Amino acid sequence: MTLHEIAATLMTDGKGILAADESTGTCEKRFSALGIPCTEDTRRAYREMLFTTPGVEEFLSGIILYDETIRQSASDGTPFPDVLAAKNILVGIKVDQGLKDDPAFPDGKVTAGLDGLAERLQEYKSLAAVFAKWRVVVKVGEETGNVALAENSRRLVKYAQICHEKGFVPIIEPELLMDGPHTAAQAEDALVETLAIVFDEFAKSTVDLKGVILKTSMAVTGSENPLRAEAKEVAERTVRALKTSVPENLAGVVFLSGGQSPEEATANLNAMARLEPLPWPLSFSFARALQGPALAAWKGADENIPEAQAALLKRLSLTVAADVAGYTAEMGASA
Ligand code: 13P
Numbered sequence: 001m002t003l004h005e006i007a008a009t010l011m012t013d014g015k016g017i018l019a020a021d022e023s024t025g026t027c028e029k030r031f032s033a034l035g036i037p038c039t040e041d042t043r044r045a046y047r048e049m050l051f052t053t054p055g056v057e058e059f060l061s062g063i064i065l066y067d068e069t070i071r072q073s074a075s076d077g078t079p080f081p082d083v084l085a086a087k088n089i090l091v092g093i094k095v096d097q098g099l100k101d102d103p104a105f106p107d108g109k110v111t112a113g114l115d116g117l118a119e120r121l122q123e124y125k126s127l128a129a130v131f132a133k134w135r136v137v138v139k140v141g142e143e144t145g146n147v148a149l150a151e152n153s154r155r156l157v158k159y160a161q162i163c164h165e166k167g168f169v170p171i172i173e174p175e176l177l178m179d180g181p182h183t184a185a186q187a188e189d190a191l192v193e194t195l196a197i198v199f200d201e202f203a204k205s206t207v208d209l210k211g212v213i214l215k216t217s218m219a220v221t222g223s224e225n226p227l228r229a230e231a232k233e234v235a236e237r238t239v240r241a242l243k244t245s246v247p248e249n250l251a252g253v254v255f256l257s258g259g260q261s262p263e264e265a266t267a268n269l270n271a272m273a274r275l276e277p278l279p280w281p282l283s284f285s286f287a288r289a290l291q292g293p294a295l296a297a298w299k300g301a302d303e304n305i306p307e308a309q310a311a312l313l314k315r316l317s318l319t320v321a322a323d324v325a326g327y328t329a330e331m332g333a334s335a
Contacts, residue, residue: 003211006130006169007251010090010213011281014320015061017171017254019287020050021094021133023066030288036300044072049298050291051080053309057087059316062131064092064171064285070127081128092171093124095159096134108148111136114158121166131169133215134159138174140182140190140222149174149194153201160207171254171285173215174198178259182222184229188237191219195245202247209250215285216242217258218268228264235271239278248279255282257289262315263332265289270322283323290315 001009010017022030024043031038031046047069050056063084070093073079081091095117099109111134121132136152156172163170174194176187195216202209219237221228229237242253255272257265269284276282284290293315298308321327 001130003164003167003169003208004251006090007211007213010061010131010169011252011283012061013281014324015059016283016319016323017062017064017092017285018050018056018060018290019064019133019256019285020047020069020291021064021066021092022287023094023098024068030295031300034296034299036298040068042300043068045075045302046295046298046300047072047080048074049305049308050294050312051083053312055313056316057089059320060089062090062092064094064131064133065129066094070124070129079127085128090131091127091129092131092133093129094135095120095124095132099137105148105151108139108142108146108152109137110148110151111155114155114162117159117162118166121162121168125166125168129168131171131213132159132163133171133173135173135175138176138190138194140176140180140187146197149197150201153198156198157201157205157207160202160212161205164207164211169211169213169251171213171215172198173256175215175256175258176217178217178220178223180222181224183225183227184219184221184233184237187217187221188219188241191217191238191241192244195241199245199247209247211251213251214246214253215256216253218255218260218265218272220258220260220264220268223259231264231267231271234268235275238268239272239275242278246280250280252281252283254285257284257286260289262289262292263329266318266322266327266332267329269319270325270327273323273325276325284319286319290319
């Protein structure tokens with residue numbers, strides 16, 4: 001597949017991307033909150049439960065894996081990339097190596113992972129991966145004059161260039177953290193500025209944006225602010241920010257859920273879909289808003305697999321309905 005074909009397949013109407021690329025540390029956090037032991041095998045069993053859910057392929061164009069996961073297999077011995085290939089789900093891989101403190105960029109975290117990236121992508125290609133993800137974080141209120149963000153943007157461009165050289169579609173993810181007391185209006189301003197800084201850096205490069213997907217936050221109220229903006233407001237603010245700062249020739253825009261409840265993320269996505277057509281196709285690439293109910297139902301026990309898979313399928317069907325503006329809160333309650 002060409003880069004454009006991979007990107008277009010990922011952005012297929014009525015399908016989205018499941019982020020299942022939690023690092024071991026993030027998995028530990030999610031599992032321990034529910035009292036689930038976090039070992040290589042429980043992580044494997046959990047991912048097997050997700051990936052083998054009958055029918056996920058109706059809703060998913062791609063799944064993003066973590067380095068450990070792409071090397072693991074289902075209990076019948078089938079490697080996970082083959083499990084996904086059999087369902088026509090494209091294999092993605094998280095390639096950044098996390099957030100680091102660096103005295104040269106004192107006002108934020110910088111994302112590491114460029115060292116040896118070309119070689120790692122070469123290996124991931126042999127494991128059937130065709131797209132990649134790199135995450136950067138930005139705190140609302142700290143984006144102005146952010147030297148860390150400028151450095152992160154340069155690294156995002158470098159990452160995208162290396163991905164293209166190796167035949168991978170890069171997902172670039174400058175995540176605006178939901179932590180804090182900010183309003184949705186402040187989140188919108190931060191989104192405008194963050195995306196402008198990132199895409200200014202791309203404008204200086206020759207990266208073909210038709211082979212790049214943006215993964216972005218929505219302009220939501222901060223988690224410490226009880227006066228939460230409604231879906232319509234979030235959607236208008238988010239879409240306005242995207243129109244201001246995102247070039248029209250990008251392959252697509254997908255949203256992260258960022259700590260929103262599944263219901264909130266779904267309602268917000270639905271409100272955005274109502275504002276289409278936009279210059280780019282919109283879709284979702286949630287982790288928590290898709291996995292949360294399934295993980296809570298699974299609890300680490302085999303006997304809970306059917307219930308956990310049903311919970312995943314329910315969230316997927318509601319999220320896909322939202323992606324085509326066909327979701328209502330009642331569907332969530334009754335499904
Ligand atoms: P959330 O949807 O839980 O924010 O995760 C998306 C993701 O890929 C974070 O990097």
